[in-house]
Amino acid sequence: MATIENIIKTDSFFHSYQPVKCLKNNRLIGVESLIRCEAYDPMRLFQQARKANLLFELDTKSIMKSIETFQSSHLVAAGCKLFVNIFPSTLLHEGFDEFVNQVKETAAGIIGQIVFEINESAEEHALWDELKAKGVIPNLQKEGFFIALDDFGEGSISFRHLFDYDPNYIKLSRTVTAHIEEFEKKRKLVDLLVKYCEDHTKLILEGIEKESELAVVKQLGVELGQGYLLDKPKSIAEIERP
DSSP states (O other), X not given: OOOHHHHHHTTOOEEEEEEEEETTTOOEEEEEEEEEOSSSOHXXXXXXXXXXXXXXXXXXXXXXXXXXXXXXXXXTXXXXXXXXXXXXXXXXXXXXXXXXXXXXXXXXXXXXXXXXXXXXXXXXXXXXXXXXXXTHHXXXXXXXXXXXXXXXXXXXXXXXXXXXXXXXXXXXXXXXXXXXXXXXXXXXXXXXXXXXXXXSOEEEEOOOOSHHHHHHHHHTXXXXXXXXXXXXXXXXXXXXXX
């Protein structure tokens, strides 16, 4: 099996892109980039990178490769957003400022279409306070990038982070979406967040897999969604023009 060092060195990974859609009209508004590798599943790939102290290298290489693929696609002209996953430790790494400059040089024309989707990670729970202290997130927003909090309400990402970081997007995980038609508490939580997000933050429900779930979240006023019922991850060339 290929080593993590060799995988990173040779860019031996690729991406699938899962559409994010407007639930009112099924219109494509963006895609989330999902890393794929023949040697490891995504979770194990990043675990191996963390063990080898190469998480920053893998994270930034993955992001740049996603951006380059997106930049040459039909989705740019359509105004779609590109959601790229990123770890808190990458945002705090000493090389991150240089990486941001590289992104700005490479993708100057699409900065306003890039959304840094901050991953929930138990190993990095303690880094959130440092992110706030250093002002990393508002600085990225000033540069023209957008910010999403992934898996909101699950693990270490909580209401505190919503207040501290003022994200452009909140993504609720499949944990909330699953069987939402059967659980009043889940519906109340989503209703609360829909009302909170009315002004400037956009709410995205992930993991929509059943018609019954879709019907309920639409009734609750959720505007954006993601999940196998709406569209599966695929190559960017396979995604239909909006």
